[in-house]
Amino acid sequence: QPVVTQPPSVSGTPGQRVTISCSGSSSNIGKNSVYWYQQFPGMAPKVLIYRINQRPSGVPDRFSGSRSGTSAALAISGLRSEDEADYYCAAWDDSLSGPVFGGGTKLTVL
């Protein structure tokens, strides 16, 4: 089973910049596009970033994605209370022949 690792939790104060890391391998993040999803409690996930650093329409430019080697990161600048949610990275995994999700990171806005 491919493994993509995220920190279980991160926190920040309003206005701060936070980064959520996502560590994978050469069979997923290292060679395929990375995606980020945001999920509020009791709600379905929503795509936040696609193809490493692209934002769907309606997603604020406070959210940005990047990749370096077999790791990726989601940065949130100008943190707001409404950003408090779970965040998942994902990438196609060649060994799985399907997308693999990270374990998710709970963002708390203090």
Added chain:
Amino acid sequence: EVQLVQSGTEVKKPGESLKISCKASGYNFISYWVAWVRQRPGEGLEWMGNVFPHDSDTRYRPSLQGQVSISADKSINTVYLQWTSLKASDTAIYYCARGGDVTAMDWFDSWGHGTLVTVSS
């Protein structure tokens, strides 16, 4: 507007069968992959498999092959996820999700609201 409307909450006993559905609207149904994604209580997201309604090409997570069945009925724009013998470990919220663009299987731009399945004796 793309919409994926899923069937309602299910409570079943171990060993029972179940088929849940996801009805799509607002786009050309046969041109996009539709996936099922599982979320067990308090856990993360797990891709289960997907189907391409145009020709019913179906792919499964290897560990779930033979455990579930995914199908599509393009006459009614609906995708299904089916079990023949449920286990307690199948307790989860099941989301259907549309591929992010035509032919995409690696990301999802629209999600259903989720179907809660509880399996308990």
